[in-house]
Amino acid sequence: MRGFLANLADRLDLPPRERRHAQGALRSKRGHGASNPDRPTFDTKTSDEIILRLEAITKEFPGVRALSQVPFDLKRGEVHAVCGENGAGKSTLMKIISGVYQPDAGTISFKGREHHFGSSLDAETVGIAMIHQELNLVPHLTVAENIYLAREPTHGIFIDKAKLRADARHCLERLGVDIDPDTPVRALSVAQCQMVEIAKALSLEAEVLIMDEPTSSLTEAETTLLFDVIRDLKQSGVGIVYISHRLDEMAEIVDRVTILRDGRHVSTDAFSAVTVDDIVSRMVGRPLEDKFPERTSTPTDDVLLAVEGLTRRGAFHDISFSLRRGEILGFAGLMGAGRTEVARAIFGADPLDAGQIALHGKPLEIRSPRDAIAAGIAYLSEDRKGQGLAVKMSVAQNLTLANMAGVADRFGVIDFQRETGTTQRYVDLLNIRTPSIHQVVRLLSGGNQQKIVIGKWLFRDSRILFFDEPTRGIDVGAKFAIYKMMDELAAQGIGVVLISSELPEILGVTDRVAVFHEGKLTATLNTRDTNQEEIMHYASGYAGTRS
Amino acid sequence: MTSLTSETQKNQMTAGGKNERFQLSDRQKDLLQKFAALGSLIALTLIFSLTSNAFFTVNNGMTIALQVTSIGILGIGATCVIITGGIDLSVGSVLALAGVVAALAVKELNMPVPVAMLAGILIGSLCGLINGLCVTHLKLPPFIATLGMMMVARGVALQITGARAVSGLGESFGELGNGAFLRIVNIDQNGFPDVVFPGIPYPVILMVVIAVAVALMLNRTVLGRHIYSIGSNAEAARLSGVHVARVTLFTYVLSGTLAGLTGCVLMSRLVTAQPNEGVMYELDAIASAVIGGTSLMGGVGTISGTAIGAFVIGILRNGLNMNGVSAFTQQIIIGLVILGTVWIDQLRNRR
Numbered sequence A: 001m002r003g004f005l006a007n008l009a010d011r012l013d014l015p016p017r018e019r020r021h022a023q024g025a026l027r028s029k030r031g032h033g034a035s036n037p038d039r040p041t042f043d044t045k046t047s048d049e050i051i052l053r054l055e056a057i058t059k060e061f062p063g064v065r066a067l068s069q070v071p072f073d074l075k076r077g078e079v080h081a082v083c084g085e086n087g088a089g090k091s092t093l094m095k096i097i098s099g100v101y102q103p104d105a106g107t108i109s110f111k112g113r114e115h116h117f118g119s120s121l122d123a124e125t126v127g128i129a130m131i132h133q134e135l136n137l138v139p140h141l142t143v144a145e146n147i148y149l150a151r152e153p154t155h156g157i158f159i160d161k162a163k164l165r166a167d168a169r170h171c172l173e174r175l176g177v178d179i180d181p182d183t184p185v186r187a188l189s190v191a192q193c194q195m196v197e198i199a200k201a202l203s204l205e206a207e208v209l210i211m212d213e214p215t216s217s218l219t220e221a222e223t224t225l226l227f228d229v230i231r232d233l234k235q236s237g238v239g240i241v242y243i244s245h246r247l248d249e250m251a252e253i254v255d256r257v258t259i260l261r262d263g264r265h266v267s268t269d270a271f272s273a274v275t276v277d278d279i280v281s282r283m284v285g286r287p288l289e290d291k292f293p294e295r296t297s298t299p300t301d302d303v304l305l306a307v308e309g310l311t312r313r314g315a316f317h318d319i320s321f322s323l324r325r326g327e328i329l330g331f332a333g334l335m336g337a338g339r340t341e342v343a344r345a346i347f348g349a350d351p352l353d354a355g356q357i358a359l360h361g362k363p364l365e366i367r368s369p370r371d372a373i374a375a376g377i378a379y380l381s382e383d384r385k386g387q388g389l390a391v392k393m394s395v396a397q398n399l400t401l402a403n404m405a406g407v408a409d410r411f412g413v414i415d416f417q418r419e420t421g422t423t424q425r426y427v428d429l430l431n432i433r434t435p436s437i438h439q440v441v442r443l444l445s446g447g448n449q450q451k452i453v454i455g456k457w458l459f460r461d462s463r464i465l466f467f468d469e470p471t472r473g474i475d476v477g478a479k480f481a482i483y484k485m486m487d488e489l490a491a492q493g494i495g496v497v498l499i500s501s502e503l504p505e506i507l508g509v510t511d512r513v514a515v516f517h518e519g520k521l522t523a524t525l526n527t528r529d530t531n532q533e534e535i536m537h538y539a540s541g542y543a544g545t546r547s
Numbered sequence B: 001m002t003s004l005t006s007e008t009q010k011n012q013m014t015a016g017g018k019n020e021r022f023q024l025s026d027r028q029k030d031l032l033q034k035f036a037a038l039g040s041l042i043a044l045t046l047i048f049s050l051t052s053n054a055f056f057t058v059n060n061g062m063t064i065a066l067q068v069t070s071i072g073i074l075g076i077g078a079t080c081v082i083i084t085g086g087i088d089l090s091v092g093s094v095l096a097l098a099g100v101v102a103a104l105a106v107k108e109l110n111m112p113v114p115v116a117m118l119a120g121i122l123i124g125s126l127c128g129l130i131n132g133l134c135v136t137h138l139k140l141p142p143f144i145a146t147l148g149m150m151m152v153a154r155g156v157a158l159q160i161t162g163a164r165a166v167s168g169l170g171e172s173f174g175e176l177g178n179g180a181f182l183r184i185v186n187i188d189q190n191g192f193p194d195v196v197f198p199g200i201p202y203p204v205i206l207m208v209v210i211a212v213a214v215a216l217m218l219n220r221t222v223l224g225r226h227i228y229s230i231g232s233n234a235e236a237a238r239l240s241g242v243h244v245a246r247v248t249l250f251t252y253v254l255s256g257t258l259a260g261l262t263g264c265v266l267m268s269r270l271v272t273a274q275p276n277e278g279v280m281y282e283l284d285a286i287a288s289a290v291i292g293g294t295s296l297m298g299g300v301g302t303i304s305g306t307a308i309g310a311f312v313i314g315i316l317r318n319g320l321n322m323n324g325v326s327a328f329t330q331q332i333i334i335g336l337v338i339l340g341t342v343w344i345d346q347l348r349n350r351r
Ligand SMILES: Nc1ncnc2c1ncn2[C@@H]1O[C@H](COP(=O)(O)OP(=O)(O)OP(=O)(O)O)[C@@H](O)[C@H]1O
Pocket: A061, A062, A064, A065, A066, A084, A085, A086, A087, A088, A089, A090, A091, A092, A093, A133, A433, A434, A435, A443, A444, A445, A446, A447, A448, A473, A475
């Protein structure tokens, strides 16, 4: 927690008390030395030495040509961004560099020598590491064990537990995050898992580091921490490939940008030579006017959902808020602020220790997600792989899972025609890119998987929708469509709660914002009268209430 | 069984979306999935037909079908349990207990045979219910819960019979296991019966009906969809409103019930109830599911695959017997076939 407060303090001009606290944290971070003394350093920041070069990479999957004839190169000490719509082939290209997939055609040369990586281990051995888009941690092992999985420091034939822990702690401190290396990974939030993945990749001390949407589940504070580390790595000559759908944040670190569309290379330019609008129009193939749609309706005064004094020990304390018909309410806060936990508890996914929930003024007891769904409450989880999707099942089967009654008769016999029609409708609506609606979800690109989770809950007609990071990993064009859908839902009188780590998104689509800090609700603000600074101010624990 | 295979394919085709090309690849994948098992089934049939004249005959076909019924019916239950990510090790013991209870009900309590058998089947359901409750409510790992039931059920079966076979059950007790539908018998001049067509044994009919019913349940109903979703991602299923505990419980009850039924069929065939019957049958049932492409990790599996798996095991036993291969060698060969088919299946998955 303290690590990113330090950064916040610098950015936000906090009052002296906060500042002192923050500086302490800052010193302790520097003390550990952010750059590794063992790594060879290079004189120039971005030398022109090309460390990695790909030529005419082609890759086909059954029914999809993911990449055709794509060139790519990376210089020492540069950050090279790769942009493209969901399913454009970004992750596939990265997995080819890191040895997860083998190209059907094309060559890869690393430091002037041609390589054929048979597995990710081959690529790691020569110094190429990758942070994958999907989390790949072992839930039952601790943070430290995950970071050094298969590379445990040993003492004879035994694992050197003390060194393991110390090394892991060092890695995490370098990132500036406050996570105990002994916690089992299953107890971490998605954002914390993401930070552990980053720490793990850093510990490999690679010369080429690929980051596939590292910030999609991070709040601004951790993103800042990550960017500090990226700058350090650049300084020491590491080449970084950076993928993100948050185009605005790129300006801070990116040197060059490559754009892919439908598996084809569109352009590669110095970042300073293009604007965000250029990038977007090249990605999508047409210019995109707005980022956020106009709100077409205003919330009514009917209170739809009122919660009073919700408490779950160790997660959140005394949370009270209300949601009106036709309102979009934002939940803002830093990592671990308890936003997801509150939503899960209301949805019946976790038990509550205290508090009341009332729907339409009537008290409601929710003991399981089934109760909540029956009462018209939906919760779209932030963890699509762990909790959102049955990844071995097809697009159609996932889309209808939360509303089987909508495609079956009263005896529970599925009407396949209806299921196909429904699925096709949502595939078109959300522009889900898949070779067929029977494709196994695991084989879709990350953003397209996320769209399926959204479609699943849209198909289930609900009165209250909790969207937990719904646009995580979704491209700009599709984001607009999703915001528009939220607006339409609100216009129909549905109450929407948007949990998001992207403040521009919160400011762009909500009516009110509830700001959380370490399990407490610190402020409820009218979106129209607030701004990013004020929200961050309350998010970092400066209590107060205004409405 | 082939009708079932094409059934699932038809489902996929009718729902095939816009693109002609991908329908085909869907179908091909489905075929490929069964190829390992189906291929070895065909290969075995060919080999045994060549090595033994008596193998490829109507009579032997019926014999094999009859021999396959117990593995087949148990395999159907095992498949449902395994798709949810669980396992049922108790079916061999449960079938013994169920058969013994049915026999004792006839002999000691003078119940009519159908009622007694129903009691046997219900005993199986009860065992399944207990298994399911241990898994869903006591949160025991399925392996442990059903291992416990395996010992308890066998113990009870031995206890109530004093470890002795129950015989003298009367002819009607043997009807279910030995009767056949459409049996054509001519009485010749000397008054000896001459079997024109052996008929379709009742157990075979039972197996086919159950296989079709469960396949339809898995493919076409909400319940089936929920079973797959639990095995694929139980947490996602729960958050989607699936009643995870109840659906899981159902699969164990189904497995227990089918074990009870198998017990009655087996004991009826012998017209004697053996408390030691069915040892290791659970492993045959699991093997047939696994040969047929069911994943022990859950979320994947079909009844048609399991049926093929059951026939692979049945034909191997029968064919090797006819060729005079010793029981020990048979075990070795069956073991190797299981390893081989599952390995081919893995290769396919890895690509
Ligand atoms: N293992 C696979 N099998 C079949 N198809 C695949 C596989 N991996 C990727 N694809 C397909 O290849 C295309 C490119 O996918 P990729 O994951 O590279 O997209 P992406 O640019 O990373 O998108 P996103 O922004 O959503 O992460 C998609 O259409 C996807 O469905």
